[in-house]
Amino acid sequence: MVRRILFGAVAVALVVLGAYAAFFVAPEERTMGDIQRIFYFHAATAWAGETAFFVCFLANLLYVWRRAAKYDWLGVACAEVGLACITVVLITGPIWAKPVWGIWWTWDARLTSTFVLWILYICYLLLRSLIEEPERRALLSALFGIFAFIDVPIVFGAIRWWRTQHPAPVIMGGEGSGLDPVMRKVFFLNVLAMHLLAAFLIVERYLLERAKGAIQDLQREAEAQ
């Protein structure tokens, strides 16, 4: 318990430090000005969400292969945390877009594929809430989770493959892209912070699902007696 509290405290402290660095350490961006400071939170949260979906995908594959409940618990934990991250991305993006583009939203490839990703993982969680029987729920949601993950590489590639309103990538964007060295450090500090926060929430959600599974087993045993 102490380790879990410590883990959470370190994650929150790093998130606060990341915000401090985004506001007071990172230099002002030349064309967009200060509004670009949202980038450190917006993009770092997007990366953390996509990592959570990747782990969810691995857990779904492992569940289909091994049929062990722990992979189902990990899958749902990662899906919920990933969904929380993408919700933040879909809120912070338009707040950044409005002063820069003059519009809150446009249906370009990056924004649309991100919105579809959000809908897909809502469906994943809805599907789970509709099936009573635990093994059937775990298998069907794992299969759906594997399908839903197809959108993650599309979100990643959208700004590389197509011309979009969304800015071109500044990290892993190839020739001509890149960040100022201080901006880069601040960005990766935020990436680390958001990944730690996501990991903390995944652990907490996993332990909750494990406890639920144990209770359901106990109830079944008690009812069988």
Next chain:
Amino acid sequence: MKNLQSIFAAYLIGWGVFFVFFVSLAARWGRINSEIERLKKGDTRGGGGK
């Protein structure tokens, strides 16, 4: 700093989403703990959740 309100709004709403998620986890833990208490007392009528 220009657009300070927008920057603050983005950070505060974003952190708010994570905070709400954490609070929902705590509430679900509360329900699990009361379910455990009920099971300890030998009552199997509780749902246990999905």
